[in-house]
Amino acid sequence: MSTDVKTLWDDAFQLILEENLYESQINTWFRPIQPIAIRDDALILGVSREFVLNHLKKNNNNYKNLIRRVVKEAGGRDLDIQFVLTADGEGRAMPAENAAESLSHLNPKYTFDSFVVGQSNQFAHAASLAVAENPIEAHANPLFIYGGVGLGKTHLMHAIGHFMHRNDPNKRILYVTSEQFTNEFIASIQTNRNEEFRRKYRSQDLLLIDDIQFIADKESTMDEFFHTFNELHARDKQIVLTSDKPPKDIQKLEQRLISRFAWGLVVDIQAPDLETRIAILRNKAESDGFDVPDEVINYIATHVKSNIRELEGALSRVTAYSKLTTGVITEETAATVLKDIYENNRPVAITVERIKDVVCEKYQLTVEQMDSKKRSRPLAYPRQIAMYLTRELTDMSLPKIGQEFGGRDHSTVIHACDKIKDDMEKDTNLYVTIESLKETIKGN
Numbered sequence: 001m002s003t004d005v006k007t008l009w010d011d012a013f014q015l016i017l018e019e020n021l022y023e024s025q026i027n028t029w030f031r032p033i034q035p036i037a038i039r040d041d042a043l044i045l046g047v048s049r050e051f052v053l054n055h056l057k058k059n060n061n062n063y064k065n066l067i068r069r070v071v072k073e074a075g076g077r078d079l080d081i082q083f084v085l086t087a088d089g090e091g092r093a094m095p096a097e098n099a100a101e102s103l104s105h106l107n108p109k110y111t112f113d114s115f116v117v118g119q120s121n122q123f124a125h126a127a128s129l130a131v132a133e134n135p136i137e138a139h140a141n142p143l144f145i146y147g148g149v150g151l152g153k154t155h156l157m158h159a160i161g162h163f164m165h166r167n168d169p170n171k172r173i174l175y176v177t178s179e180q181f182t183n184e185f186i187a188s189i190q191t192n193r194n195e196e197f198r199r200k201y202r203s204q205d206l207l208l209i210d211d212i213q214f215i216a217d218k219e220s221t222m223d224e225f226f227h228t229f230n231e232l233h234a235r236d237k238q239i240v241l242t243s244d245k246p247p248k249d250i251q252k253l254e255q256r257l258i259s260r261f262a263w264g265l266v267v268d269i270q271a272p273d274l275e276t277r278i279a280i281l282r283n284k285a286e287s288d289g290f291d292v293p294d295e296v297i298n299y300i301a302t303h304v305k306s307n308i309r310e311l312e313g314a315l316s317r318v319t320a321y322s323k324l325t326t327g328v329i330t331e332e333t334a335a336t337v338l339k340d341i342y343e344n345n346r347p348v349a350i351t352v353e354r355i356k357d358v359v360c361e362k363y364q365l366t367v368e369q370m371d372s373k374k375r376s377r378p379l380a381y382p383r384q385i386a387m388y389l390t391r392e393l394t395d396m397s398l399p400k401i402g403q404e405f406g407g408r409d410h411s412t413v414i415h416a417c418d419k420i421k422d423d424m425e426k427d428t429n430l431y432v433t434i435e436s437l438k439e440t441i442k443g444n
């Protein structure tokens with residue numbers, strides 16, 4: 001599709017908004033319209049539902065004339081208006097993404113059952129569950145969850161996906177980070193497959209977009225997302241978004257998106273209180289099959305306060321260290337392991353550049369090689385180590401880390417971190433190597 005037809009339609013649509021129509025008329029009949037092409041003297045417009053197509057074609061409501069009039073006003077040219085159906089009769093766009101593929105983006109561990117509810121996340125949890133149980137009744141479209149790093153936003157989002165899938169495996173569910181959305185959108189323009197991109201995103205029953213704040217300075221992505229949002233919303237399809245801040249505080253986010261985000265329900269997640277931290281650690285120890293004494297749990301919960309990812313990381317470190325040394329987990333071992341990291345002497349300026357330099361030096365690579373697209377093991381493994389260290393030693397979010405390592409996506413970073421953690425538990429040499437890399441990075 002050329003940008004001309006898109007611009008023409010966008011301008012015409014603005015004029016439609018100025019007409020004396022009800023919001024429901026606009027949402028039902030006009031928002032779903034996608035501009036397709038200008039051919040000869042006709043503007044071809046697509047809709048994905050047959051009943052919308054039939055309605056627009058009917059003469060008695062004058063919609064076609066209205067469109068013709070505003071198109072002429074916007075483009076200065078009288079064009080015939082033709083409508084085409086862009087999807088099958090069910091309103092499902094083609095090509096169909098199959099449900100199993102969508103679900104593969106969801107972490108199987110992130111369910112409502114494994115989510116510990118405490119004061120800090122009670123409301124976000126309740127809202128997420130209500131949306132998962134019955135999206136229409138929940139009146140929370142979009143559901144917007146915000147909060148600091150590592151507090152469980154992604155976990156809740158995936159839990160909604162799992163729950164809906166269990167209730168109805170035919171539901172089309174898609175989870176992406178806003179980075180993935182942006183990259184796919186750009187690639188679709190470059191390869192002339194913008195229509196396919198739209199069909200994919202606009203045909204979901206549940207669209208989950210993580211870290212939406214990252215689209216804020218990208219104008220055309222915001223515009224595309226705006227239309228995706230409108231189309232899904234008009235068809236009562238549920239949208240769930242997460243961010244590190246509430247909509248109004250996201251700098252450079254367009255006003256029209258800020259106001260749409262507020263149409264639904266905005267909920268926050270706070271840092272967990274001590275009781276919740278203890279409960280999370282107990283759960284984690286149990287699910288990992290470790291018998292961790294209460295005093296050790298309490299010790300970690302008292303010292304690691306800021307976020308749940310660090311809390312889990314601290315527990316893994318303590319259990320791994322104990323396994324490698326005495327075999328018994330005691331408060332003393334916990335104190336030894338956590339001392340340098342959590343007792344106020346955490347180094348302040350650990351940057352991703354510093355981490356890359358140290359890891360590259362150890363494995364005799366250049367930073368370009370580390371950031372390259374190549375996936376051979378001699379490059380991929382040090383890259384995974386560096387991603388893991390960035391996750392451990394900085395507050396960077398997963399999408400940001402992916403971006404720093406050659407524009408990789410969030411799921412690649414998760415995979416890298418999980419792999420290195422697993423390997424460290426099995427391989428004492430690797431554990432020691434990584435501990436010493438950390439020391440070097442921290443300048444000790």
Ligand SMILES: Nc1ncnc2c1ncn2[C@@H]1O[C@H](COP(=O)(O)OP(=O)(O)OP(=O)(O)O)[C@@H](O)[C@H]1O
Pocket residue numbers: 110114115116117121147148149150151152153154155156244280308309312396397398
């Ligand atoms: N209430 C909770 N109960 C159990 N585990 C939790 C809870 N909250 C978070 N976690 C765990 O903490 C880790 C970090 O959570 P998650 O990735 O959802 O954070 P986030 O808020 O999306 O962070 P980011 O902004 O960095 O993406 C995950 O392993 C998650 O399972």
